Amino acid sequence: MNIQLTLFKIGFLKVTVIDVLDIFLISFILYKLYLFMRGSRAAQMFVGLVLILIISLLTRLFNMSGMSWIFDNLKTVWLIAFVIIFQPELRRMLIFLGQSRLIRFFVKVSSGRAFEEIIKAVLELSRRGYGGLIVIARDMGIKTITETGIGIQAEVSAPLIVSLFSPRSPLHDGAIIIKNDIIEAAKCILPLSQETNLAEHLGTRHRAALGVAEESDAVVLVVSEETGKISIALDGRLILDLNEDAIRDMLVNAFKFNTPQK
DSSP: OOOOOEEEEETTEEEEHHHHHHHHHHHHHHHHHHHHHTTSTTHHHHHHHHHHHHHHHHHHHTTOHHHHHHHHHTHHHHHHHHHHHTHHHHHHHHHHHHTSHHHHTTSOOOOSHHHHHHHHHHHHHHHHTOOEEEEEOOSSOOHHHHTTSEEEEEEOOHHHHHHHTSTTSTTOSSEEEEETTEEEEEEEOOOOOOOSOSOTTOOHHHHHHHHHHHHSSOEEEEEOTTTOOEEEEETTEEEOSOOHHHHHHHHHHHHOOOOOOO
8 A cells, every 4th residue: 555645845846754754764774873883993984875875865856867877887886895894893783683682582591500600710710810711602603613622512610611721721722612501612713803993902812802702792701811800802892801790790781691599
């Protein structure tokens, strides 16, 4: 059914309810996209793309046939360029949509016991001055990273995690991968972030943690060998120098588990 409820006219142009709704939805989507990309390297490119889109609409409005022809013939090129330029942001956006409440409703939540063991482990690593890199998988698979390490397939426990990162352990280099309360692998190699705004004092562990958080929805805990400070990388961000309560709160929010009764 074609709804034609004319609200007003601009010259010969009729503006209907559907037109207003269409404009509102497009504006809302563009605004949300800008908020999602704000602070990233792609934000300025996104603004430039919006300006090009506005210019394209103006050329049609004023019947500029030459400019309209150019923009029409560049549509395919722009689509390919958009996918290439905004590939990391598009990946994160799809992950964000996959973590919506509607999707989470059908996803089993963890009891939180394994997370308490992980928290105990990172606190102990910090106390002993051991470096640590713990990747906790969420919905998105990270099999390619898991395959770079050595299979463990052991239940999560704080003593085991601490022993794996002991300097005397042959598996202390690299990261451990945890999925569904199981330590799947150790000594895994992680992709390094290409972010240029990281502080100079942050080393390879922090850059590797951010690299995983940029390419997947995994949550990565980092313990600095030099300072003992604990950080978390998730959703393309790196949050530094966290205490026990902050770590627990972030894991609760990321995985929606129930904290065990004390």
